[in-house]
Each structure stands twice: as C-alpha cells, then as structure tokens.
Amino acid sequence: MTDQLSALTTIFTEFYYWITVVLMFLIHVGFCMYEVGASRYKHHQHTLMKNTMLIPLVTVTWFLFGWWIYWAFPTGPGLAPSIMNESAALITDESAFSAAWYVPTSDLMGTNLNDHISGVFWAAFLLFSWTAASIVSGAVIERITTFAFGILAIAIGSVFWTIDAAWGWHFDGWMLKILGYHDAYASGVIHAIAGGFALGVLAVLGPRIGKFSSSGEPRNIGPRNPWLVTIGLFLIYTGFWGFYAACNIPIFDLGPEYGMEGVTFWTATNIYVTPTTLGAITMNFLMSLSGGLLAGYIVAKGDPFWTYSSGLAGVICASAGNDLYHPIQSFVIAMVGVYVAYNLHYWVERKFKIDDAVGAVAVHGYAGVAGLIICGFVLNGYPSSGYSVGAMWVGTDYAPINPLGMFIGAIIMFGVLGFLPGWILAKILQGMGKLRIPREVELAGLDYTILEDAKSDERAVASSSR
Amino acid sequence: MATVSNWIDHLSAAEVQGAVYPGVGTEGILVLVLAVIWIGWHVMADMQETRKSKAIAKKRPGSNDWKSNVTDG
Numbered sequence: 277m278t279d280q281l282s283a284l285t286t287i288f289t290e291f292y293y294w295i296t297v298v299l300m301f302l303i304h305v306g307f308c309m310y311e312v313g314a315s316r317y318k319h320h321q322h323t324l325m326k327n328t329m330l331i332p333l334v335t336v337t338w339f340l341f342g343w344w345i346y347w348a349f350p351t352g353p354g355l356a357p358s359i360m361n362e363s364a365a366l367i368t369d370e371s372a373f374s375a376a377w378y379v380p381t382s383d384l385m386g387t388n389l390n391d392h393i394s395g396v397f398w399a400a401f402l403l404f405s406w407t408a409a410s411i412v413s414g415a416v417i418e419r420i421t422t423f424a425f426g427i428l429a430i431a432i433g434s435v436f437w438t439i440d441a442a443w444g445w446h447f448d449g450w451m452l453k454i455l456g457y458h459d460a461y462a463s464g465v466i467h468a469i470a471g472g473f474a475l476g477v478l479a480v481l482g483p484r485i486g487k488f489s490s491s492g493e494p495r496n497i498g499p500r501n502p503w504l505v506t507i508g509l510f511l512i513y514t515g516f517w518g519f520y521a522a523c524n525i526p527i528f529d530l531g532p533e534y535g536m537e538g539v540t541f542w543t544a545t546n547i548y549v550t551p552t553t554l555g556a557i558t559m560n561f562l563m564s565l566s567g568g569l570l571a572g573y574i575v576a577k578g579d580p581f582w583t584y585s586s587g588l589a590g591v592i593c594a595s596a597g598n599d600l601y602h603p604i605q606s607f608v609i610a611m612v613g614v615y616v617a618y619n620l621h622y623w624v625e626r627k628f629k630i631d632d633a634v635g636a637v638a639v640h641g642y643a644g645v646a647g648l649i650i651c652g653f654v655l656n657g658y659p660s661s662g663y664s665v666g667a668m669w670v671g672t673d674y675a676p677i678n679p680l681g682m683f684i685g686a687i688i689m690f691g692v693l694g695f696l697p698g699w700i701l702a703k704i705l706q707g708m709g710k711l712r713i714p715r716e717v718e719l720a721g722l723d724y725t726i727l728e729d730a731k732s733d734e735r736a737v738a739s740s741s742r
Numbered sequence: 743m744a745t746v747s748n749w750i751d752h753l754s755a756a757e758v759q760g761a762v763y764p765g766v767g768t769e770g771i772l773v774l775v776l777a778v779i780w781i782g783w784h785v786m787a788d789m790q791e792t793r794k795s796k797a798i799a800k801k802r803p804g805s806n807d808w809k810s811n812v813t814d815g
Binding site: 317318333336337339340380381382383384385386387388389390391421422423426427710713714715716717719720721723724725727728730731734 | 761769777
C-alpha cells in the first residue's frame with residue numbers, strides 16, 4: 277500500500293470483516309445458551325462442552341485444510357472451467373485466487389505485511405464453519421458421544437460445507453455457471469446443508485430414551501430453561517446480522533472488474549461480486565425476521581420456543597435472495613418458509629421417528645430448501661454473476677438464475693452434501709461403537725460423574741455455618 | 743529465529759518481505775506440530791470419555807439419582 281486511497285480501501289475492508297467476525301461470535305454464544313436451555317439438567321454441562329469444543333476442532337482443521345478446499349474446488353473439479361485459468365482441474369496453480377496461497381504452510385497464513393485481507397476473510401469463513409457445525413450440535417443433544425460429534429463437526433465444518441461454498445458461493449463456482457445458482461446469504465450453503473447433515477446423523481443416531489411412546493406417539497421434551505433459550509436466540513439473530521455483513525464485499529469498483537471501458541461504479545457487492553447495498557440487506561433482514569416471527573406465532577399457536585425459532589427460519593428462508601428482494605417479498609417468503617418448516621418438522625417426526633431436539637433440521641434445513649426453491653422463481657432471469665458480460669472469461673457464460681437450477685441446487689445442498697455424508701459418517705461411527713453413549717449413561721445423565729464428584733463438597737458447603 | 747531485527751531497514755528495502763513472524767521457512771514443522779496435537783487430542787478425549795462412560799454404566803445409577811447430587815444451598 278503506497279497510496280492513500282488503496283490504503284484506506286484495504287484497511288477499511290480489513291476492519292469491516294474484523295467487526296463482522298466479532299459480531300458472528302455471538303451466533304456461537306447464542307447456540308451454546310440455546311442448547312443448554314433446551315437440554316435437561318442432568319445433561320447441561322456435557323451439552324455445553326460438546327458445542328464449545330467444536331470451536332477449536334473446526335478452527336484447527338479449517339487452518340489445516342478447510343480454507344484450502346474453498347479455493348481449490350470451485351471447478352468441481354471437472355465440472356466447469358475456472359474463469360481465472362480456464363481449466364476445470366482443482367485451482368492450485370499460480371493464479372490470483374488459487375488455493376496454492378492457502379495451504380497451511382503458505383507465508384500468507386501468518387503475519388504478512390503484504391496481505392491485510394486473507395486473515396480476516398479466513399476468520400469470517402471460519403465463523404460460518406462453526407455455525408454449520410453448531411446447527412448439527414443442537415439436533416443431537418443428550419445422546420451422542422463427544423468423540424463422534426467432534427468428527428462430525430469437522431466433517432460438516434471443515435469439509436462438506438466448504439465444498440458447497442466452493443461450488444455455489446464462490447464467484448467462480450460451477451453451480452453458478454451451469455445451474456444459475458444464487459444464494460447470497462446462505463439459505464442453502466450453510467443452512468440447508470447443515471439441516472440435511474443433521475437429519476442424516478439423526479436417522480442413524482435414533483431418538484432420546486422416552487421421546488416416543490411404545491405406540492410410536494412422540495412426546496414433547498420442552499426446553500428446561502426458556503430464558504436461556506430466549507437470550508440464545510436473540511444473540512443468534514444479532515450474530516446473523518453480522519453474518520449478513522460478512523457475506524458482502526463492502527467497497528468495490530465494478531467497472532474495471534467487469535471489463536467495462538471507462539466505467540467506474542463503486543458499490544457494496546454480495547459474495548458473487550454482483551451489486552447490492554448494506555441498506556437493502558438490512559431492511560430485508562428485519563422484514564424477513566418479522567415475517568418469520570408473525571407466522572411462527574400463528575402456526576405454533578403462541579408457543580415461544582417455536583415463535584423465536586420461526587424468526588430465524590424466516591430470515592433463513594429469505595436469505596438466498598435478500599440481496600435483491602423487495603422487503604415485502606422478503607417478508608412474505610419468510611412466512612412461507614416458517615409454514616413449511618413447522619409442518620414438515622412434525623410430519624417427519626411422526627412418520628420417521630426422528631427426534632430433532634431443537635428443530636434444527638426444520639429451521640435450517642427445510643426453511644433453507646424452501647428459500648432456494650422460492651428464490652429460483654422470484655429471481656428467475658437475473659444474472660447469477662456479473663462476469664458473464666465481462667472480459668474475464670471470453671466465449672463462455674454463466675447461466676441466469678432459474679427455478680430448475682435452484683431446485684437442483686437445493687437437492688445438492690440438502691441431500692448430496694448434507695444428508696448423505698451425515699448418514700454415512702454416522703453409520704461408520706456406529707459401526708465402531710462410538711456414535712451413541714451407553715444406555716445407562718443416558719438414563720443417569722451425562723453430567724452424573726461431575727455431579728457425583730462434587731457431591732461431598734457441595735453438601736459440606738451447604739451445611740457449613742462458618 | 744527473528745525475521746526482522748530493524749524495522750527501518752526492513753520497510754525501506756526495495757521489496758518489503760511480507761512474512762515477519764519468527765522462523766519464516768519452518769512452516770512445515772509448525773503444521774506438523776499442529777496436526778499431531780489435533781489428532782492426539784481426539785485420542786486422549788476419546789479415552790477419557792470411554793473410561794467415564796464405562797464407570798457410570800458399571801454403577802448403573804437410576805434415572806433420578808442425579809437429583810440427590812444437586813445441592814442448592
């Protein structure tokens with residue numbers, strides 16, 4: 277940085293992403309509170325630890341290989357050539373946005389005075405990875421081993437979500453080019469995949485003891501601490517707002533980027549480098565949150581747990597197109613997503629005996645899938661990328677956004693990269709005898725040993741008079 | 743080990759070297775250390791968890807026994 281304008285742009289961008297990372301940390305705080313609030317007393321501490329430990333596990337593996345996958349896999353490989361080097365192989369050459377710069381031994385993966393952006397960008401994506409893993413965490417509480425969850429968290433957080441991000445959330449991703457996939461704030465690339473992955477794990481893991489009666493009727497195991505759930509979900513909303521900002525590029529001149537001679541157009545862009553504004557996505561975030569809350573209150577008949585979750589489901593459903601929707605479109609789409617998610621949750625629970633302890637599959641998975649499909653219709657015909665009219669990839673093109681492409685995209689997110697790997701990995705862990713805690717432990721409570729160990733001290737303190 | 747010993751010399755060079763952390767060139771060893779700690783953690787955590795679970799399973803406490811271990815006073 278040798279001139280003041282490039283220094284200001286660079287340092288502003290660095291600081292912008294840094295702020296989003298701090299805000300997004302609240303998502304994880306929220307998930308921890310929410311899960312503990314939803315779990316029973318005898319499982320509280322284990323539930324907290326399980327979700328907390330995904331932070332270091334996903335971070336370490338994100339450093340070792342997760343970040344590299346994002347930059348290497350946009351082409352498939354083998355599905356569509358890169359606009360950078362026109363090859364369909366893994367992007368590991370010397371081009372500007374190659375994975376070669378993000379191997380863990382690269383000198384860009386450390387304090388480097390010539391690169392202010394890679395570190396904060398790495399961190400922003402890492403926070404997305406924690407979220408993907410944390411979504412799965414809530415669904416499987418009170419019966420999964422910490423070992424198994426650690427493996428599954430790494431799989432979704434540092435492997436499968438980052439593959440889908442390379443495919444459908446990268447300006448060079450093959451899903452944009454072939455399917456016209458558009459998912460600006462991650463209805464699919466984080467929420468549908470994590471919901472699908474959770475469902476795959478749940479299908480193998482089985483329900484908590486007592487969840488279903490002998491005749492197969494589901495029983496409600498409600499949140500034990502509604503206040504913790506409330507604060508948790510408010511924090512998730514707050515962090516989600518930071519996530520929206522993190523999905524944008526804050527300042528960019530699209531004129532030269534698209535190869536337009538003599539044109540200067542400074543704007544914020546979404547992750548695909550197509551224009552939007554921070555104002556628009558803020559309006560849409562709030563309107564979809566409101567639509568979700570209003571719909572949730574009605575469909576759940578005022579149940580606070582589902583009403584709060586519906587606020588989240590509403591935002592998730594509208595997120596795919598919230599860079600371009602009108603706020604009222606966003607509002608209505610959120611309401612549709614909540615109706616779909618709530619009803620599908622109870623239908624799947626009864627039909628397949630799936631015990632999703634916090635409704636994660638519904639709120640993230642079903643609402644995310646609904647959001648992708650709806651986006652295909654509402655944004656039908658919009659360009660999936662600005663580069664199709666530019667000079668970067670002469671002679672080829674990106675497909676426009678369309679209903680069929682978005683429907684196939686939803687299947688890829690929820691089914692191919694979500695449900696299937698979750699189910700297969702859970703089967704392997706089950707085969708090793710490592711997936712589920714012993715029945716005796718589930719009945720006694722995962723915290724039994726902690727409580728038992730502290731018993732004598734606690735009693736002595738309670739009966740002390742001096 | 744120090745990559746920079748004088749900031750004035752470093753920043754006035756014709757081409758500023760970007761990486762300034764100690765031990766530039768030893769990244770391979772650092773990555774190996776991280777990988778060993780990562781895998782080792784899984785092994786140790788699994789051993790601890792299995793041992794704890796087996797102890798509880800052997801004792802077979804009832805579903806409500808935990809309540810007698812909670813003291814709020």
